[in-house]
Amino acid sequence: MFHLRLVGRPPVPIHPVEQHLWLGLRWQHEQNFLPLLNQRLAAAGAQCASLAGLVANGGVPLAVAMATFEMVIEGSFRFGRWLLAVAPGASEVLNAAYEGWARSFIGAPPWRNAMVAASELGWPLSGAGRAAVDVAVRRATLWALPEDDLYGAVFRGSQAAGHPSWARASLCLLQDWGVEDWPIWKARCAGSLAAYKAYAKTVITGRCLAARAQALDGHPYVQLRPCVSQDLAKGYALGLPTSCLRAQRSVSRLRAGLLTLTHRNRRRSWARLQYCIFCEATLAPEEGLSHALNVCGAWTKGRAAFGQAPGVGAGAEPGASLGAEPGSPGYQQLAEWAGALDSSATEFWSGAP
Numbered sequence: 154m155f156h157l158r159l160v161g162r163p164p165v166p167i168h169p170v171e172q173h174l175w176l177g178l179r180w181q182h183e184q185n186f187l188p189l190l191n192q193r194l195a196a197a198g199a200q201c202a203s204l205a206g207l208v209a210n211g212g213v214p215l216a217v218a219m220a221t222f223e224m225v226i227e228g229s230f231r232f233g234r235w236l237l238a239v240a241p242g243a244s245e246v247l248n249a250a251y252e253g254w255a256r257s258f259i260g261a262p263p264w265r266n267a268m269v270a271a272s273e274l275g276w277p278l279s280g281a282g283r284a285a286v287d288v289a290v291r292r293a294t295l296w297a298l299p300e301d302d303l304y305g306a307v308f309r310g311s312q313a314a315g316h317p318s319w320a321r322a323s324l325c326l327l328q329d330w331g332v333e334d335w336p337i338w339k340a341r342c343a344g345s346l347a348a349y350k351a352y353a354k355t356v357i358t359g360r361c362l363a364a365r366a367q368a369l370d371g372h373p374y375v376q377l378r379p380c381v382s383q384d385l386a387k388g389y390a391l392g393l394p395t396s397c398l399r400a401q402r403s404v405s406r407l408r409a410g411l412l413t414l415t416h417r418n419r420r421r422s423w424a425r426l427q428y429c430i431f432c433e434a435t436l437a438p439e440e441g442l443s444h445a446l447n448v449c450g451a452w453t454k455g456r457a458a459f460g461q462a463p464g465v466g467a468g469a470e471p472g473a474s475l476g477a478e479p480g481s482p483g484y485q486q487l488a489e490w491a492g493a494l495d496s497s498a499t500e501f502w503s504g505a506p
């Protein structure tokens with residue numbers, strides 16, 4: 154135990170601390186930011202769970218929830234993320250968290266493809282990708298400080314020294330993403346900080362989309378949505394009725410294949426011969442969705458509403474319009490029908506043995 158000794162005063166014991174607060178962040182004495190990152194993710198995860206619950210029970214449309222997520226949850230979580238992102242293992246932890254949140258917003262179980270859920274939410278960037286954009290912008294901001302700025306001088310000194318530091322770790326992170334550091338980019342493009350942010354975001358988004366394409370290679374979802382869906386933002390911008398905005402989550406769930414529409418003895422089954430949960434027609438499991446939308450006798454009303462919508466041609470199959478975007482003929486009718494179908498399927502399985 155060390156003591157502070159001042160002349161004329163009794164020794165005062167000095168208590169070691171393992172963390173201290175600086176720049177609004179809690180720093181560990183060993184400079185490992187992973188515990189703090191996990192703590193912040195847990196808090197953000199609890200907020201996501203509350204919001205996802207409101208969406209699931211119909212209280213909040215998914216489009217509104219996504220705007221709330223970006224403004225409130227992401228807006229708060231991104232504070233200091235440029236620092237936490239360089240912790241060993243941070244990328245994996247960030248990706249896993251955002252993937253879990255994406256699944257929770259459309260009600261997908263943990264084993265379903267997270268890229269599909271993220272696509273339906275309109276998230277082109279992974280969790281690590283979002284953090285990498287913050288790191289790039291932070292580095293550029295520090296590089297752009299005046300020569301005599303103390304903060305900037307410490308950053309440039311750490312960068313040049315080569316010893317372990319945030320400056321070195323963040324440079325490695327940018328190199329892993331294929332993003333040019335500010336001085337190199339500035340010499341090439343002579344652009345502003347805002348232009349550099351746009352450049353970094355474009356490069357990082359490109360890497361995330363390449364990973365998405367690889368993860369969804371051969372997945373049936375790609376036929377419905379080859380690119381990241383913009384449905385939520387478009388539906389909101391078009392001013393679709395609230396009932397339709399609420400039903401967009403069900404459209405996502407249908408496209409993501411989250412609804413089980415066939416049964417065997419009122420149980421989920423891998424059997425090749427199954428039955429429609431609505432009309433008991435004999436089906437193969439993969440025929441459930443096209444049957445419900447195009448043929449099923451239990452949904453003649455929904456099919457008629459879609460067929461009579463302005464712009465929908467005679468004989469148009471609703472199943473072929475599942476990939477259509479908001480504003481397309483019959484989108485509103487199809488979305489509201491999807492909402493009813495989702496509710497009926499959920500009711501069926503909640504009463505199953």
Ligand SMILES: [Zn+2]
Binds near residue numbers: 429433448
């Ligand atoms: Zn049926």
